[in-house]
Amino acid sequence: MKGDQMNELTVEETQKKLLVDHVIALGDDALILSQRLIEWCSNAPFLEEDLALSNVALDFLGRARMLYQYAVELEGNVRTEDDIAFLRDSREFKNHLIYELPRGDFAFSMARQLIIDVYNSLFLEQLLQSKDERLAAIAQKSIKETQYHLRRSQEWIFRLGDGTTESHQRLQTAMDDLWGYSKELFESHPSETSLIEAGIAVDRTKLQDAWRTKMNTILAQATLEQPDDNWHQTGGRDGLHSDHLGMLLPELQFMQRAYPDLEW
Amino acid sequence: MTNTAVHSSAQVIPVKSPEYAIRLLHRQKSSHQALWLLLDQIKDPEIPVISLWDLGILQDVLVNDSAVTIVITPTYSGCPAMVEITSDIQTLLNENGYAKVTVDSRLTPTWTTDWMSTDGRERLREYGIAPPSCQTKNAEPTDIQCPQCHSSDVRVISEFGSTSCKALYQCQNCREPFDYFKCI
Numbered sequence: 001m002k003g004d005q006m007n008e009l010t011v012e013e014t015q016k017k018l019l020v021d022h023v024i025a026l027g028d029d030a031l032i033l034s035q036r037l038i039e040w041c042s043n044a045p046f047l048e049e050d051l052a053l054s055n056v057a058l059d060f061l062g063r064a065r066m067l068y069q070y071a072v073e074l075e076g077n078v079r080t081e082d083d084i085a086f087l088r089d090s091r092e093f094k095n096h097l098i099y100e101l102p103r104g105d106f107a108f109s110m111a112r113q114l115i116i117d118v119y120n121s122l123f124l125e126q127l128l129q130s131k132d133e134r135l136a137a138i139a140q141k142s143i144k145e146t147q148y149h150l151r152r153s154q155e156w157i158f159r160l161g162d163g164t165t166e167s168h169q170r171l172q173t174a175m176d177d178l179w180g181y182s183k184e185l186f187e188s189h190p191s192e193t194s195l196i197e198a199g200i201a202v203d204r205t206k207l208q209d210a211w212r213t214k215m216n217t218i219l220a221q222a223t224l225e226q227p228d229d230n231w232h233q234t235g236g237r238d239g240l241h242s243d244h245l246g247m248l249l250p251e252l253q254f255m256q257r258a259y260p261d262l263e264w
Numbered sequence: 265m266t267n268t269a270v271h272s273s274a275q276v277i278p279v280k281s282p283e284y285a286i287r288l289l290h291r292q293k294s295s296h297q298a299l300w301l302l303l304d305q306i307k308d309p310e311i312p313v314i315s316l317w318d319l320g321i322l323q324d325v326l327v328n329d330s331a332v333t334i335v336i337t338p339t340y341s342g343c344p345a346m347v348e349i350t351s352d353i354q355t356l357l358n359e360n361g362y363a364k365v366t367v368d369s370r371l372t373p374t375w376t377t378d379w380m381s382t383d384g385r386e387r388l389r390e391y392g393i394a395p396p397s398c399q400t401k402n403a404e405p406t407d408i409q410c411p412q413c414h415s416s417d418v419r420v421i422s423e424f425g426s427t428s429c430k431a432l433y434q435c436q437n438c439r440e441p442f443d444y445f446k447c448i
Contacts, residue, residue, distance in 0.1 A: 048432060052424035059428065062341025066371070137372035141341060144374065144448050151404075152423060 015194065019132070020074045022195055024084060025094035025237060027067030031085060032099040032245070033116065034060035035252055039103050052152070056113075059145045066138045086256035090245045096236040098181040100245040107170035108177070110156040115182050117150040118214050122207045131199035154218060161222025172224055179227035186211070189237040283378035287320070299325045299332065302360060309348045310427055313387045316349060320379025323370065331364040332357060337375040340428035340448075377447050388445055394433065398447035410435035411442050420444075 009017065037057035044050035068081035098116070103109045124146055127139035160167040186208040188196075195201035219226060235241065255262055280288070291300055303325070306316050316322040316336065324335035334353050338346050350367045357365045377396040385395035389411050397405040408418055415437035423446070425432040430443040 048422045051426060051432070052422045055424035055428060058342035058344075059340065060342070062343065062428075066341060134371070137374070140372055140374045141338075145341060148423060148446070148448075 015198070016074060018191060018195055019200065020071050021094070021191060022201055023067050023071045023074065023135070025191075027064045027071065027084070028093050028095035029099055030060045030067065031064035032093070032095045032248065034058075034064060035248055036099065036101075036103050036109070037113075040109065045106055053109075056149055056152070059149070063138070063142050063145075066141070070134050070138070082256065086253045090241050090249055091239040093241065093245060093249075094237050094239060095245075096181075096184045097233050097242060098178065098184065100236075100241060100248060101178075101181065102244055102247075104174065104177075105170055107160055107167065108174040110153060110160060111171060111174035111178050113149070114153040114157050114218065115178060115185075115215070117146060117153045118211055118218075119182075119185050119207070120146045121150050122210050122214075123202055123204065126202040126207070129199075130201070135200065157218055157222045157224075161219070161224045168223065171222070175219070175224060176227045179229065180231040181233050182211075183232035184234045184236060187234060191237065280382055281378050281380075283376065284320075284381055287323075287379055288381075290324070291317075294325060296325045296327055299327070299357075299362075302356065303334065303353065306349065306352050306356060309345045309352075311388070311391060311393065313391045314384050316353075318381045318384030318387065320375060320377070320381075320384075321349065330362075331366070332362050333366045333368050335368045335370050337373070337379075338369055338371065339375050343428050375448075377445065392442060393430070394442060394444040396445050396447040405444075405447065408433065408444055410438060410440065412440050413438040418442075 034057045037053050037060065040053040041050060041057075044053055064085070065081060068084045071084065072079060072081055098112060101108075101112065121143070124139045124143040128136055128143065130136045130139065157171070160171045162168070163171075186204050188203070188205050192201045192204075196203045216226060233242075250257075294300060300317070303322055304315050304317055306322075308314050308316070308319055308321075319339070321336050321339065322334070323337055324333075326333040326335065334357070336346075336349065336353070346369070350369070353367050354365050377398065380396065388395045392411045394408050394411050397407050399405065399407065404420060404423075407416065409416055410418055410433075413435060415435055417436040418433050419436055421432040421434055421441070423431045425443055429445055429448075431446050432441060433444050434441045
């Protein structure tokens with residue numbers, strides 16, 4: 001793989017590689033979530049929801065593109081954003097695990113979306129202050145869209161949680177199944193340490209308390225129980241993924257793999 | 265911020281937003297008026313009545329010898345129209361004798377509907393799209409009128425409509441659905 005001669009890199013080059021990897025990881029988060037959201041296209045409960053979910057998926061795809069484009073520029077344009085999206089295998093993807101989980105039932109997708117939207121609203125607020133101008137600019141653009149996303153997902157949680165017996169039960173199950181995956185969002189990762197010190201990356205460990213407070217308020221209003229807190233899954237930033245990513249990537253990448261350099 | 269002042273019972277007098285006024289001043293001071301006018305021909309691919317200028321996408325026209333740089337600001341992260349807009353700019357300028365054209369997509373300052381021109385808002389309304397209403401940040405707007413019958417009795421069906429920038433509403437008076445261009 002290009003750029004793997006770590007032993008020969010200067011401090012500056014190492015720092016740049018860490019930045020590129022970090023930007024790509026953030027892009028992976030967005031791309032994988034976008035892919036899961038777009039799976040609802042033509043499968044949503046009703047037409048307006050089909051449009052809405054596709055619309056949200058598009059926002060995240062755009063976010064992934066902005067991040068991948070930045071990574072490509074940092075690397076000196078030795079590859080394209082399409083190469084990053086379509087020609088890497090699961091070990092090279094560094095998204096957090098929560099994004100790659102299958103879309104499940106509607107309650108599951110809404111629960112996951114709420115977790116992510118609350119997280120993003122806090123995360124992007126911090127990223128606005130990044131010393132990296134491009135990341136700050138991407139955050140400025142993304143946070144406006146996230147505010148709309150959060151309003152939407154909150155509404156669904158209230159509607160489903162404080163809804164029928166079935167919707168309540170499905171949503172509770174969804175939250176219970178997702179809770180352990182949320183913790184990875186707030187774990188520190190060694191690849192980010194020096195970037196945090198440089199004021200470039202966000203220290204995500206500091207976001208956990210605010211996230212919990214906000215989540216608990218929403219859960220309470222939706223008449224949901226707080227899920228069990230005694231388990232968690234991790235590994236995404238190390239490229240250690242579940243089977244689910246292994247299923248998602250062939251679908252995402254099929255065209256480019258089957259017809260290399262394909263263009264419309 | 266308000267972009268309309270109400271005078272008498274129904275007449276609405278459009279008032280320029282401060283952000284749009286700044287943009288307009290910048291354009292008026294430019295020494296490349298011909299280029300700005302030329303670019304007014306480029307409309308949004310999805311909403312063919314509104315130009316890049318009206319939408320607040322077109323930011324600057326820079327000329328260095330014979331090289332032209334057009335600065336635009338992307339709207340929504342995933343908006344697919346931006347690709348077409350970029351190529352439209354290239355094509356139009358090439359066709360009009362400008363051989364060296366660069367389109368610079370500038371992320372920051374972030375695109376906001378506050379940059380929309382007053383004319384642009386009117387054209388949206390005439391086209392059947394309710395223009396952005398930004399009097400309260402981060403809350404659902406409360407002063408949207410149906411573009412068909414002008415009633416204020418409207419309800420939101422979905423804040424995520426047919427395109428990234430639009431929400432779907434329905435008028436409770438005439439029962440017609442309509443698009444609302446979201447404030448961002």
